[in-house]
Amino acid sequence: MKRMIIASTSTVHGGTYLSYILPELEKFFAEVKTILFVPYARPGGISHDDYTGIASKGFAAIGKEVVGLHTFESPEKAVKSAEAIFVGGGNTFLLVTQLYKNKVMEAIREAVYNGVPYLGSSAGSNITGLTMQTTNDMPIIYPPSFKTLGLVPFNINPHYIDADKQSKHMGETRETRIKEFHKINTLPVIGLREGSWLEVIGEEITLKGTLSARIFEQGREGYEVETETSIKF
Amino acid sequence: MKRMIIASTSTVHGGTYLSYILPELEKFFAEVKTILFVPYARPGGISHDDYTGIASKGFAAIGKEVVGLHTFESPEKAVKSAEAIFVGGGNTFLLVTQLYKNKVMEAIREAVYNGVPYLGSSAGSNITGLTMQTTNDMPIIYPPSFKTLGLVPFNINPHYIDADKQSKHMGETRETRIKEFHKINTLPVIGLREGSWLEVIGEEITLKGTLSARIFEQGREGYEVETETSIKF
Numbered sequence: 001m002k003r004m005i006i007a008s009t010s011t012v013h014g015g016t017y018l019s020y021i022l023p024e025l026e027k028f029f030a031e032v033k034t035i036l037f038v039p040y041a042r043p044g045g046i047s048h049d050d051y052t053g054i055a056s057k058g059f060a061a062i063g064k065e066v067v068g069l070h071t072f073e074s075p076e077k078a079v080k081s082a083e084a085i086f087v088g089g090g091n092t093f094l095l096v097t098q099l100y101k102n103k104v105m106e107a108i109r110e111a112v113y114n115g116v117p118y119l120g121s122s123a124g125s126n127i128t129g130l131t132m133q134t135t136n137d138m139p140i141i142y143p144p145s146f147k148t149l150g151l152v153p154f155n156i157n158p159h160y161i162d163a164d165k166q167s168k169h170m171g172e173t174r175e176t177r178i179k180e181f182h183k184i185n186t187l188p189v190i191g192l193r194e195g196s197w198l199e200v201i202g203e204e205i206t207l208k209g210t211l212s213a214r215i216f217e218q219g220r221e222g223y224e225v226e227t228e229t230s231i232k233f
Numbered sequence: 234m235k236r237m238i239i240a241s242t243s244t245v246h247g248g249t250y251l252s253y254i255l256p257e258l259e260k261f262f263a264e265v266k267t268i269l270f271v272p273y274a275r276p277g278g279i280s281h282d283d284y285t286g287i288a289s290k291g292f293a294a295i296g297k298e299v300v301g302l303h304t305f306e307s308p309e310k311a312v313k314s315a316e317a318i319f320v321g322g323g324n325t326f327l328l329v330t331q332l333y334k335n336k337v338m339e340a341i342r343e344a345v346y347n348g349v350p351y352l353g354s355s356a357g358s359n360i361t362g363l364t365m366q367t368t369n370d371m372p373i374i375y376p377p378s379f380k381t382l383g384l385v386p387f388n389i390n391p392h393y394i395d396a397d398k399q400s401k402h403m404g405e406t407r408e409t410r411i412k413e414f415h416k417i418n419t420l421p422v423i424g425l426r427e428g429s430w431l432e433v434i435g436e437e438i439t440l441k442g443t444l445s446a447r448i449f450e451q452g453r454e455g456y457e458v459e460t461e462t463s464i465k466f
Binding site: 042093136183185 | 368
């Protein structure tokens with residue numbers, strides 16, 4: 001049975017790494033001793049080692065050990081024997097490229113279907129959707145495909161942000177970008193605000209955290225769903 | 234001899250379509266009667282016809298006729314016989330996909346090298362660089378390549394925007410995104426603020442408009458260049 005936490009962000013304003021969600025993670029990973037960390041997205045371009053260090057420090061607060069996927073000779077085998085998986089944020093194009101290059105996209109999908117608990121934040125949440133096509137990231141590398149894990153039947157837009165009505169900037173708002181996506185794609189999109197997450201238990205998907213989320217479906221206006229709502233299409 | 238205007242945006246806050254740059258365009262297109270408009274980027278997902286209508290209305294103010302590339306049976310032939318080319322903004326992924334699909338990427342490059350005046354705004358400016366990898370857009374479609382026209386020896390970041398120091402949003406700033414690009418790419422990047430443009434005459438490239446631009450090179454901090462500066466690496 002699938003068990004996942006799909007978080008908009010690793011860090012909320014004024015907090016430290018994962019601090020806002022640690023009580024939830026303590027319950028979620030109650031049976032887990034060691035978490036396999038996927039550092040491929042390299043936020044700000046930091047090294048795999050440095051990024052794994054940040055994740056380790058975050059999880060030390062709840063007594064979990066973290067090991068970096070990059071330290072294994074066979075990433076595929078490491079995924080197959082993982083107790084739990086955490087895919088961190090950063091650049092989604094880089095993350096997806098590395099997941100394909102290291103042949104772990106399919107292995108992660110299988111592990112999660114087999115019940116290995118999965119935590120994603122930001123880019124690591126984006127890839128739980130059917131495609132990475134609602135990422136906010138810059139295409140710094142050309143991935144072999146935009147298809148991702150498909151562990152939920154929709155796409156994720158992490159770090160969802162409402163339009164700033166005072167802004168004089170003429171670049172597209174987040175909502176405009178997602179509407180452009182829906183001109184040529186049919187998948188629903190969940191805009192997850194920072195501090196929100198989706199909890200997935202089997203086929204049951206629930207919005208958690210204190211904020212509402214914004215849902216976009218092709219051919220209709222975006223609409224809000226409140227926290228603790230079950231997400232169904 | 235190449236002649237290009239590479240504009241950050243089609244419209245500045247409080248203005249109408251192209252209004253801020255019309256005096257410049259009147260000089261630039263002085264010898265031109267009809268402009269071939271490439272509507273492929275479809276801002277907000279509008280139709281090719283509607284988008285061509287907006288461009289036509291903008292150029293009517295300086296007495297230019299605009300025809301949409303989508304109205305020709307052979308887009309390649311249309312480009313080859315164009316007096317002038319304008320590639321409008323919208324979604325860069327969609328634009329690049331359509332340019333390849335309609336086999337006009339190479340034809341546009343050749344036309345510009347042969348002296349056909351080229352105007353780009355936003356996505357239409359992004360593609361004048363070596364790759365589209367510093368676009369701000371959402372990857373709503375998978376293009377066959379990220380390589381673009383390569384008419385200037387660097388990449389463009391249109392709608393460049395400085396970090397909002399008051400923001401509590403944890404998503405990456407534009408500068409952070411470009412720094413991530415430089416962790417794995419060597420091309421210089423010009424962040425063009427809205428209201429700025431590059432004028433290209435042969436190999437001479439000059440920043441125009443009232444604002445400074447921000448330049449990013451691999452391995453050094455971003456720095457400002459003032460308007461009327463010649464851009465060289």
